[in-house]
Amino acid sequence: PDGDAMAGAADRNGQLTKPPGALGRLEDLAQWYAGWRGNPRPSIDAPQVIVFAGNHGVAARGVSAFPPEVTVQMVANFEQGGAAINQLARTFGARMDVVPLDLDTPTADFTEGPAMTEAGVVAALRAGWDAVAEEADVLVVGEMGIGNTTSAAAIATRLFGGDAGDWTGRGTGVEGDALALKTQVVADGLAAHGSATDGLDILMRMGGRELAGMAGAIARARSLCIPVVMDGFICTAAAACLEKTQEGALDHVVAGHQSAEAAHGHMLEALGKEPLLSLGLRLGEGTGAALAIGVLKGAIACHSGMATFAEAGVADG
Amino acid sequence: PDGDAMAGAADRNGQLTKPPGALGRLEDLAQWYAGWRGNPRPSIDAPQVIVFAGNHGVAARGVSAFPPEVTVQMVANFEQGGAAINQLARTFGARMDVVPLDLDTPTADFTEGPAMTEAGVVAALRAGWDAVAEEADVLVVGEMGIGNTTSAAAIATRLFGGDAGDWTGRGTGVEGDALALKTQVVADGLAAHGSATDGLDILMRMGGRELAGMAGAIARARSLCIPVVMDGFICTAAAACLEKTQEGALDHVVAGHQSAEAAHGHMLEALGKEPLLSLGLRLGEGTGAALAIGVLKGAIACHSGMATFAEAGVADG
Structure with missing residues (x-):
């Protein structure tokens, strides 16, 4: 897996409009998938x-x-x-x-x-x-x-x-x-x-x-x-x-x-x-x-599609 | 729920090209759903x-x-x-x-x-x-x-x-x-x-x-x-x-x-x-x-979309 993509995905995950860890295993799945695809914001199309x-x-x-x-x-x-x-x-x-x-x-x-x-x-x-x-x-x-x-x-x-x-x-x-x-x-x-x-x-x-x-x-x-x-x-x-x-x-x-x-x-x-x-x-x-x-x-859609706290103007706790 | 639709769904379930019960909870879900929808072969569209x-x-x-x-x-x-x-x-x-x-x-x-x-x-x-x-x-x-x-x-x-x-x-x-x-x-x-x-x-x-x-x-x-x-x-x-x-x-x-x-x-x-x-x-x-x-x-797609043993010409064990 691509360490940079995984790190980028982990960084993105921390900014998404949800409490930390609130998507449970979906968050781990998305980062694992991002690492293998070499893309911090991947999609599933095929x-x-x-x-x-x-x-x-x-x-x-x-x-x-x-x-x-x-x-x-x-x-x-x-x-x-x-x-x-x-x-x-x-x-x-x-x-x-x-x-x-x-x-x-x-x-x-x-x-x-x-x-x-x-x-x-x-x-x-x-x-x-x-x-x-x-x-x-x-x-x-x-x-x-x-x-x-x-x-x-x-x-x-x-x-x-x-x-x-x-x-x-x-x-x-x-x-x-x-x-x-x-x-x-x-x-x-x-x-x-x-x-x-x-x-x-x-x-x-x-x-x-x-x-x-x-x-x-x-x-x-x-x-x-x-x-x-x-x-x-x-x-x-x-x-x-x-x-x-x-x-x-x-x-x-x-x-x-x-x-x-x-x-x-x-x-x-x-x-x-x-x-x-x-x-x-x-x-x-x-x-x-x-x-x-x-x-x-579902995991990838959340990871790659959600707004960040900054984008959405939501207070991050 | 509609008893006739549930019974029809159960009958259909028993004819589908799979061993009995092999789809586990998907089979129960499909029959429950069929009962509430009043349709032994329902779909999910909306x-x-x-x-x-x-x-x-x-x-x-x-x-x-x-x-x-x-x-x-x-x-x-x-x-x-x-x-x-x-x-x-x-x-x-x-x-x-x-x-x-x-x-x-x-x-x-x-x-x-x-x-x-x-x-x-x-x-x-x-x-x-x-x-x-x-x-x-x-x-x-x-x-x-x-x-x-x-x-x-x-x-x-x-x-x-x-x-x-x-x-x-x-x-x-x-x-x-x-x-x-x-x-x-x-x-x-x-x-x-x-x-x-x-x-x-x-x-x-x-x-x-x-x-x-x-x-x-x-x-x-x-x-x-x-x-x-x-x-x-x-x-x-x-x-x-x-x-x-x-x-x-x-x-x-x-x-x-x-x-x-x-x-x-x-x-x-x-x-x-x-x-x-x-x-x-x-x-x-x-x-x-x-x-x-x-x-x-997935449950409804299997239930309503699968072929029966008779339709597919598969021996039913």
Whole structure:
């Protein structure tokens, strides 16, 4: 981030017609955003939402409440504008891109070997990198992929420690025996990749193409100084692979929301990210993050649009 | 609310292309909104923000970090578009009206007698009633009035019990001795009006014109079936006077946010209202509620805009 822009934004913030600190987190958000944009009085004009989709070999083990063909059906729904994320992108003035990643060929079942080859994960990271619009000024990355909370739970367990049961949750709605099975699948995956410790290696072994796509896009956004609003459990697991490879890799990322998937809150705590929203969403697609674009827009509108005490002729206490 | 519209909305919600409940509170919000609007598939096209301003005799006792002339100065700032609420109203597509209420004549110091006469509180309630646009489809009411957290703390103590110290907080930034003084002023006010138990009587005795304006507007919104997004500590105190006069009077009201003013959370709990946002705001003006318009818009956009499983050809699990 640009220290001068942040300092300029902090100076401006102190002059705006409100008691000091009265806009709470909106003030911190605006200064953080100003720093990354290199502009003490920035605006948000071009948010971008990218939804990555991938299929998972592990889905064949019955870890989801939905059949794997739903991934490709939902991609069609995204392309026709019928999904939740389409409505939220439109509501907050974001362009939306959909990036299906080789849906006809699921990744390998990660309980039996690496989900992706090195070339495969690099191609997916690259697809994410290439999907970011250079002119975007906020980025949301979301995902669709039947089976991908299983993948994310395995990644989280390996990155943050504990047992499979600590990080495995309901996903789209598995309970009881199905949840026990899912937890066992995560444990089997961990056992099959005992040696992995590097974030990107873990992503390759237990992730999926849509997780790698999100990671690649988040990295690209940093190179373009585009702040990112992070979505829920799966998005955060993908992002965490970057952080565990390079500390500070998520400094340009704010947590858009806390998912109802129980372990998401623990992951956010471990990453030191306080969510902007906590409304019980557990849909993925980037929906929680897209909703938080509204909060970020509000923060920037106040910061850059308000009058100063001097401009407004208001006594400053 | 319209039971048929709510049932129709619930039926629609169950068919949308997402796992059941995956949009969390957005789903509840959409169905609640549909019920009040009498439309199972509603839209939000005309939000209105009304900012009421009033002056308080009790301000002369030094309860605020800002001098009383700031009320009229901030009204000019609202009218010129320079305040935080102006930026948020614009961001979320709301029209904004400013209603200054007899600013040259502060209410009486409520530690010495009733803040308003019966005619005075009725006039302010009426001003609020008249300020609501019949065509509005969401209403936010906000306030400006140096000294009004003192008034709100006195109202909250009388309505919800406990001592002045339980409900008196920093407001725009009083601390230490100034906070002790403010708490004493609240206690003095309570002592001066020991007999009041009815919500509207308490509003007259310890409230202010802008609080009465908000209460009148909230009541009018109900008569017009316009859902209301409630703001912070002062707005909630005003709204609570309605609820304590007629139970259920706030069924058309959702809590937009939880303020950093410590007692606001307790007031929301007592009213059974769970806030949509909790971002540390403590500015008033309707800012927290205006920010929450974005959440409500997102909820309605998803509910009314998403494809059903049948429309999209997606397997429903």
